């Protein structure tokens with residue numbers, strides 16, 4: 001059986017360290033607040049070279065808090081790629097702004113930087129730049145296209161340690177949102193999230209929003225909310241952070257094996273990656289012929305796969321209200337019917353990848 005994800009691989013390696021964190025947190029009764037939170041935040045921001053890290057409850061909260069910290073006029077238009085997880089667009093609406101979907105490049109799966117120009121107007125105040133699947137979008141180029149004072153919120157939920165031209169994601173836009181959901185490349189043992197930025201004002205504002213708008217215990221400057229990273233989860237994350245480079249290398253090795261074996265396939269189209277991009281392969285996504293049959297065939301042969309995402313965001317019931325027409329650029333180019341995510345995680349060895357490719361080749365040979 002080749003699993004799509006297998007967290008026990010990680011936990012078998014770190015079980016003792018995790019137990020020690022648990023014992024320590026319980027012994028010290030430090031559940032809310034605590035030393036692991038600062039420790040993890042500092043280690044994480046140092047790795048990605050960001051000035052500030054603000055812990056919060058999960059990646060969705062991180063997006064909402066990041067957007068809110070920008071203090072944009074209500075009902076601003078915010079551009080969101082049409083293929084992502086719904087949190088990327090949901091956060092925009094939750095903050096009282098308008099979602100405007102923009103097309104993605106079918107080869108990179110990222111916002112199409114050749115088309116984005118025509119979506120820019122005076123109502124557009126920000127862009128959610130999603131580093132989808134772990135492939136970093138070229139933020140400097142996006143910045144130069146946006147010109148005016150349009151803010152960039154990086155959605156880094158799938159892109160831990162990914163970088164472009166040696167600049168880490170989460171450090172190139174105005175502010176960035178992170179998820180440490182268990183299944184992400186760097187995941188806690190429950191919900192967890194964070195925000196990074198190099199802008200002191202946004203850092204302070206975000207920290208206050210996540211903490212009931214206060215500067216000290218009962219001194220609330222404005223109404224915020226409660227969104228916290230548990231000390232326990234932060235401790236677990238600190239443990240995993242020591243292994244993330246190694247696990248990312250394994251993902252990249254697995255992806256390169258696929259790339260080598262599949263690049264000449266007439267049935268499977270691999271994702272294109274810029275030379276400057278350091279893709280961390282949260283997901284290894286290909287476009288394939290006869291997707292649903294192939295997926296079933298792989299499953300019958302003991303190989304789990306995924307689809308990210310089966311429904312394009314603008315086609316979700318949640319976005320009926322936007323009244324997109326089938327002829328709209330983002331809908332016409334719907335890629336969701338032929339996307340397939342192959343298993344690529346750190347739990348897999350080269351022989352597993354060779355096996356997956358063999359089964360794929362057998363499917364098309366029949």
Ligand SMILES: *Cc1c(COP(=O)(O)O)cnc(C)c1O
Pocket residue numbers: 058059060061084085087088130155157158178179180181192193
């Ligand atoms: C997982 C994910 C989120 C949300 O993170 P949660 O921690 O689950 O709230 C946001 N954006 C993208 C692209 C994601 O993959």
